[in-house]
Amino acid sequence: MKNLENLVLRIWRQSGPDDPGRFQSYRIDSISDEASFLEMLDVLNEKLIGEGLEAIAFDHDCREGICGTCSLMIDGQPHGPQRGTATCQLHMRKFSSGETITVEPWRATAFPIIKDLIVDRAPFDRIVEAGGFITATTGGAPEANLTPVPKPVAEAAMDAAACIGCGACVAACPNGAASLFTAAKVSHLNLLPQGQAERWSRVEAMVETMEQYFGSCTNHGECEAACPKSISIDFIALMNKDYLSAKLKNRALISRT
Amino acid sequence: MPILPRTVALWLMRLGLIAAVGVHIHAAYGLTILNHNARSVKYQSPRDYQVANFASRTMRWTGVIVVLFLFWHLADLTWGWWNGTGNDGVFVRGDVYGNVVRSFERVPVATLYIVANIALGFHLFHGTWSLFQSMGWNNPRFNKWRRYLAVGIATIVVVGNVSFPIAVLAGIVGE
Ligand code: HEM
Numbered sequence: 060m061k062n063l064e065n066l067v068l069r070i071w072r073q074s075g076p077d078d079p080g081r082f083q084s085y086r087i088d089s090i091s092d093e094a095s096f097l098e099m100l101d102v103l104n105e106k107l108i109g110e111g112l113e114a115i116a117f118d119h120d121c122r123e124g125i126c127g128t129c130s131l132m133i134d135g136q137p138h139g140p141q142r143g144t145a146t147c148q149l150h151m152r153k154f155s156s157g158e159t160i161t162v163e164p165w166r167a168t169a170f171p172i173i174k175d176l177i178v179d180r181a182p183f184d185r186i187v188e189a190g191g192f193i194t195a196t197t198g199g200a201p202e203a204n205l206t207p208v209p210k211p212v213a214e215a216a217m218d219a220a221a222c223i224g225c226g227a228c229v230a231a232c233p234n235g236a237a238s239l240f241t242a243a244k245v246s247h248l249n250l251l252p253q254g255q256a257e258r259w260s261r262v263e264a265m266v267e268t269m270e271q272y273f274g275s276c277t278n279h280g281e282c283e284a285a286c287p288k289s290i291s292i293d294f295i296a297l298m299n300k301d302y303l304s305a306k307l308k309n310r311a312l313i314s315r316t
Numbered sequence: 317m318p319i320l321p322r323t324v325a326l327w328l329m330r331l332g333l334i335a336a337v338g339v340h341i342h343a344a345y346g347l348t349i350l351n352h353n354a355r356s357v358k359y360q361s362p363r364d365y366q367v368a369n370f371a372s373r374t375m376r377w378t379g380v381i382v383v384l385f386l387f388w389h390l391a392d393l394t395w396g397w398w399n400g401t402g403n404d405g406v407f408v409r410g411d412v413y414g415n416v417v418r419s420f421e422r423v424p425v426a427t428l429y430i431v432a433n434i435a436l437g438f439h440l441f442h443g444t445w446s447l448f449q450s451m452g453w454n455n456p457r458f459n460k461w462r463r464y465l466a467v468g469i470a471t472i473v474v475v476g477n478v479s480f481p482i483a484v485l486a487g488i489v490g491e
């Protein structure tokens with residue numbers, strides 16, 4: 060273990076949705092390289108509170124990369140410089156003494172800033188509400204082996220289901236598009252037998268809800284690079300293909316196929 | 317007797333191309349506005365892009381360059397607007413070979429062609445790759461070929477087009 064000395068943090072402060080906001084610099088004299096990025100912010104916040112200043116508001120919950128609550132644009136990259144991890148899994152050993160680290164909230168019209176580094180990601184809920192589920196009568200769980208799923212299909216569905224809904228894809232996208240999120244949520248169901256009944260209505264509803272809030276994908280690929288779960292943009296292609304099929308299918312005839 | 321009267325097939329193709337350009341510009345404009353509005357407040361600190369490349373980030377600009385060039389190209393070699401005067405720069409309707417040589421002998425004109433076609437190359441490079449994703453043509457068997465195809469198409473178009481002004485400037489093609 061060693062310590063990092065003399066860090067400067069440039070952090071976005073914004074008292075509320077209508078405040079224009081600004082960067083403010085804070086000094087960290089010394090911090091363990093084993094501290095996580097969020098623990099470093101905790102230490103800074105304790106110091107601020109001790110001085111009678113207002114703590115920096117940031118989102119976090121599980122702190123183990125599974126809930127999707129943490130965010131932060133760190134030095135121009137969502138979730139910071141480490142690939143395939145969320146901000147809560149980032150440690151100070153990724154930085155060096157004397158460095159200036161810039162922290163900014165996600166920026167997208169659909170993700171308005173609530174305070175400081177916290178944004179409102181509710182439009183993701185609207186997308187999931189539009190079709191990110193299967194309709195099944197409740198009751199006893201059916202015998203799992205009654206529905207065979209080829210191993211590669213199960214794995215692909217699982218890769219998509221790894222999405223924790225953090226919004227890094229939107230934050231990373233130069234267009235503020237939410238295609239990777241939506242594609243992951245569409246695909247993990249559209250790939251599996253249980254998702255087939257609503258396959259076409261699902262993709263149509265989810266894509267069209269997405270389009271009400273977000274920009275449009277032009278295939279830069281930044282989302283995949285930023286995703287803490289490294290979800291592939293292949294799922295975006297899959298979603299686009301299903302969307303096209305959904306539009307071309309004559310669903311009046313669905314009862315006869 | 318030809319199947320179609322003179323210039324009919326030509327005009328059908330031209331109308332198709334003009335319509336395609338119109339639809340494309342309309343779509344590109346809509347896309348630009350949509351994506352601009354999707355991030356009304358920009359990032360206030362510099363972004364550190366990981367994979368977005370020059371081609372993907374300049375589609376609007378390379379597209380606009382190509383369209384401006386297209387008009388210039390038509391005016392230069394189809395309508396002959398500014399080739400009527402000059403030392404021997406005479407535009408002769410129907411003398412395609414002579415018109416090309418006389419136009420490309422002017423270094424600024426040849427340079428413009430080369431620059432515009434390189435812009436077209438970047439546009440086609442990202443456009444070709446983009447098309448596969450947008451249409452959902454995704455198959456683990458050929459996915460790695462998409463980038464090669466994009467490079468291939470862009471290279472063939474750019475090298476082919478740029479060979480004309482270069483051949484004239486180098487004196488390989490002349491009157
Ligand atoms: C005003 C002129 C133009 C503008 C503003 C423009 C802009 C754009 C934009 C914004 C895209 C989609 C962005 C992306 O996927 O990253 C695009 C795609 C494309 N453009 Fe253009 N462009 C123009 C002219 C042209 C011309 C003249 C050609 C052909 C010679 C062309 C060929 C393509 C192709 C093949 C694509 C890919 C289509 C797809 O992904 O579905 N563009 N253009």
Ligand code: FES
Nearest residue numbers: 122126127129147
């Ligand atoms: S806090 Fe749960 S993923 Fe980071």
